[in-house]
Amino acid sequence: MAKKAKARRVREVRANRATDTLPALATLTELPAFDDLAPSEAQLRAFEDACGRAEAAGAQRDELALGCVVRLDRGFPAIVTSDATFRAEFSARLTKGEFSRAAVGDWVCARRPDSHEMGLIEEILPRESDIARWKGGARGERQTLAANVDLVIVVQQLGDKLVDVARIARSAVIVRDCGARLAVVLSKADRAGGSGVTRDVSALREVLGGDVNLVVTWAGAAAGADTDDIAAAAKEQGVAYGEKGVHELVPAGVIAIVLGESGAGKSTLLNALLGRNVLETGAVRESDDAGRHTTVTRRMVKLPEGGVIVDEPGLRSLPLVGHERGLAKVFPDIAEQAMACRFRDCTHTHEPGCAVLEHADTVGYAGLRLEAYLALACEMRASRATLDPDVVI
Ligand SMILES: Nc1nc2c(ncn2[C@@H]2O[C@H](COP(=O)(O)OP(=O)(O)OP(=O)(O)O)[C@@H](O)[C@H]2O)c(=O)[nH]1
Ligand SMILES: [Mg+2]
Ligand SMILES: [Zn+2]
Missing domain, CATH: 1.10.40.50 (Probable gtpase engc; domain 3)
Structure with a gap:
């Protein structure tokens, strides 16, 4: 028993040291509040059952709360409950099980003993949706990018060449397999111009069908760029455009995630929607237009008068296995x-x-x-x- 207590103490010290350098949650104004996030009926029932198990394992009922994982910083989840926001680690009970990885968007049974700064995740509640990709490797492994999201916004950048419709189709297959709705944002339209937008929208509709949810954006265009012809081209094609078009995809109550290659302009777009530079963005490599994996933290941001979007690190690969x-x-x-x-x-x-x-x-x-x-x-x-x-x- 003493050995166990010592091991726990070592874990706590290590966790505290590792969390010292993480951003203070109180300063993060863009975090969603508990009421911005809605657990399903099934998850509410699962929470009650989880409380029962946690109590049987020694927890007090008033230490337990329903929480949602709103950020993952180097693997450390930040949790929002109805009356607090705190970082948490996994309870010993959970680390033993095979399902110990929480994703942004997961609903959890959280425990916060009075004396503790850090909370504990007692259980991850069953997911309504699971946006996952295949990680490859010899035995293969699925990586959950986000849990319980309603909508996946696939962001693909435009340029002078035809848009990469194959990559968008690949993402669409994965998204539809995960049970989420799909929307496509064609970003950096300023680089394609009006005629490029017309070309790319037609190609995408040819591949995905006419009823695909599409928005054309130029959130990170240089100041003074002439974007009137892009708006005109989008209008002529009957496609939504600009930040307003994206905002309409994510009204209050909707939880979405942006998915796309590094450098596609995901964080730039979210900053534009937030109206301030909350998220870090980074220049692409000039030689091949590739991004530099600027975003490293998975995190939810709450849009003003809108829903919640998860910003994601860019994905290098999206292998198709079993979809x-x-x-x-x-x-x-x-x-x-x-x-x-x-x-x-x-x-x-x-x-x-x-x-x-x-x-x-x-x-x-x-x-x-x-x-x-x-x-x-x-x-x-x-x-x-x-x-x-x-x-x-
Ligand atoms: N011309 C133009 N450049 C843009 C636009 N949107 C973003 N950029 C530029 O593209 C680069 C990458 O943007 P980010 O927002 O960091 O891209 P990201 O998709 O978040 O990339 P990762 O975090 O690495 O996955 C930055 O230099 C942005 O200024 C746009 O609409 N037009
Ligand atoms: Mg980013
Ligand atoms: Zn055939």
Whole structure:
């Protein structure tokens, strides 16, 4: 027993030392309040059950509170409850279990003994949605980027070349597989100009269909840049634009996350929505336009008169493993035809009796849409073949 107490003390000292350099939560005015975040009925019930278990393990009921993880600083969660904001570590009970990783957006049963500065996470409550990506590695592992978000805003930057529609389609498949709604922000429109915006919006609609939720932005354009032609092009295409367009995607009550490559302009966009420079932004490399992974903290920000958005570090890769359901949701017309192909493992490229190719012209998914589907389906077939059969996804 003494040994256990000593180990706990060592852990506490270590945690306190590590948290000394973290930003003081009291100074972070953009953090959402408890009332900006809404647990589901199921999560409220799960909280009551979790309290019962925590009490059975020795906790006092009045030390326990329902909380939401609003930031992760170097792995340390910050939690908002109805009457406090504090950092927390995991209870010994939780670290033993396999499900010890909290993500931003997670609802938790938090415990805050009177004498403690730090709180404890007693349990992570079941998620309503789980935005996750495959991390690869020999055995493979899923990394949850955020929990319980309603909407994923995929941010893709524009430039003088055609927008990377393949990357947006890949993100769309993952998002739809995770059970969240999807919106696409085409950022840095000032670099594409009005004609570029027209070109890129048409390409994206060809791939994702006409009803995709789209906003064109130029939040980080240099002062004085002529953006009238961009607004005109967006209007002509019937596409929302500017910060207002993004704000409308995230009204009060909605929890969203921005997802995209480093340098896509995610933090710049959020700063524009917040009306001040809360989040750090960084210049892209001139040689290849790549970002420098400026954002390192996952954190929620509350929009003035709006909902909540999670800022994310840019993602290097988004491997597609086992997202067949997402693929079918993004390309339902093609997936339906694929069921009628003569061969079950048809690649829809050359096989006789291929319904996808036969119907390509009549159903109207030729061109970029079919190309995107085939590339993603091919990648998923390859990853399935190399996947460790024990890994459940
Ligand atoms: N021309 C132009 N530049 C922009 C725009 N938005 C952002 N930028 C620039 O792009 C660079 C990267 O912006 P960030 O907001 O840091 O990008 P990020 O997506 O948050 O990147 P990570 O945090 O690394 O994932 C900065 O130099 C911004 O000034 C825009 O609308 N137009
Ligand atoms: Mg950033
Ligand atoms: Zn086929």
